[in-house]
Amino acid sequence: MKPMRNNYIDFLAFIIKLILGISFIYASFHKIEDPQAFARILYGYDIFPDASINILAITVPFVELVCGFSLISGWFPRSALLTINVLLSLFIVLIGFNLIRGHQFDCGCFSFDSQNQTASNIFLLIRDAFMLAGGIFLYKRTKAS
Amino acid sequence: MTFKHKKGIQKEPGVIKGVIVLVFFALVTAFIFNTLSPHRIALFGQWDPQKGVISANPDTSGAGHFTQIHSSKQVADMIRGKNCLIIDVRARDLFEQGHIPTALSFPINEFDENLPGMTARINQHDPVLLYCSSVYCTDSHTFADYLKSMGYKDIKIFSGGFAQWQEEGHKIETHEK
Incomplete structure (x- = not known):
């Protein structure tokens, strides 16, 4: 019989899995719906080479969508978590880099209506850091298939 | 045995294989979806402000179909020469806050309402120069x-729009014409 503490941790892992999976699926929808707007957001980061902007705008939302579904459905869950953690790490680096150099931008994470404010970008950084911590926790707990 | 304790990615080829499967599946789906979607974008956009208005879809935004003027000095010369009608397509309140001298306000969001007044004022053969907010705005192209489509022949676009005009220190009118 499993100790009670393990049940709580299992439940916590389940909730984190749902939050991460649903967040990635939800975050992909508006980008898939309006790739032109997402491409403009990517341009606004002022980091990506011009030739890569449209390719990223087309592909990144689908990587998010597939990983979100994969995590929730249990199809290659560790692979989905690894990809999600890599994506979150990249988001943190991109947002952090722009914050450090004082470049105003819209992250375009969950909508295209975000205000270009440093405070909200710091919030994004903290939110992504929490999601990454959750992703690492899940990765360590998820058994290799 | 030490093998049991080594849980690095290098000991889990299945994880990497899974990442390749997921990413490949996502990429194939993405490109197929983009090809079939009514909101599809080109594989390469126009992201160089020096070449005009930026757009993910230069072919359908009209960015490649009209003569674009990138120099505010050239616009100033056109105003001095009185050889072009300048049209501001931004919202009316923005126009009232400040616009390029001699510009007429025909906001794109009031196009249908202003159509009779515009056709009465602008002849199809008149040279017109359109501008909107900045190089990030495609309203002037729309x-x-x-x-x-209404038969106007001589249409040019000031790609840098009001932002470039203002940044380069040109005179601004703040009252409505």
Whole structure:
């Protein structure tokens, strides 16, 4: 019989899995719906080479969508978590880099209506850091298939 | 045994294989979806402000169909020469806050309402120069598409728009014409 503490941790892992999976699926929808707007957001980061902007705008939302579904459905869950953690790490680096150099931008994470404010970008950084911590926790707990 | 304790990615080829499967599946789906979607974008956009208005879809935004003027000095010369009608397609409140001298306000969001007044004021053979907010704005191109479909012949676009005009220190009018 499993100790009670393990049940709580299992439940916590389940909730984190749902939050991460649903967040990635939800975050992909508006980008898939309006790739032109997402491409403009990517341009606004002022980091990506011009030739890569449209390719990223087309592909990144689908990587998010597939990983979100994969995590929730249990199809290659560790692979989905690894990809999600890599994506979150990249988001943190991109947002952090722009914050450090004082470049105003819209992250375009969950909508295209975000205000270009440093405070909200710091919030994004903290939110992504929490999601990454959750992703690492899940990765360590998820058994290799 | 030490093997049991080594849980690095290098000991889990299945994880990497899974990442390749997921990413490959996502990429194939993405490109197929983009090809079939009514909101599809080109594989390469126009992201160089020096070449005009930026757009993910230069072919359908009209960015490649009209003569774009990138120099505010050239616009100033056109105003001095009185050889072009300048049209501001931004919202009316923005126009009232400040606009390029001699510009007429025909906001793109009031296009249908202003159509009779515009056709009465602008002849199809008049040279017109359109502008909107900045190089990040495609409203002037959309407006140019409307004019072209109505038979207007000589349409140019000031790609840098009001932002470039203001940044380069030109005179601004703040009252409505």
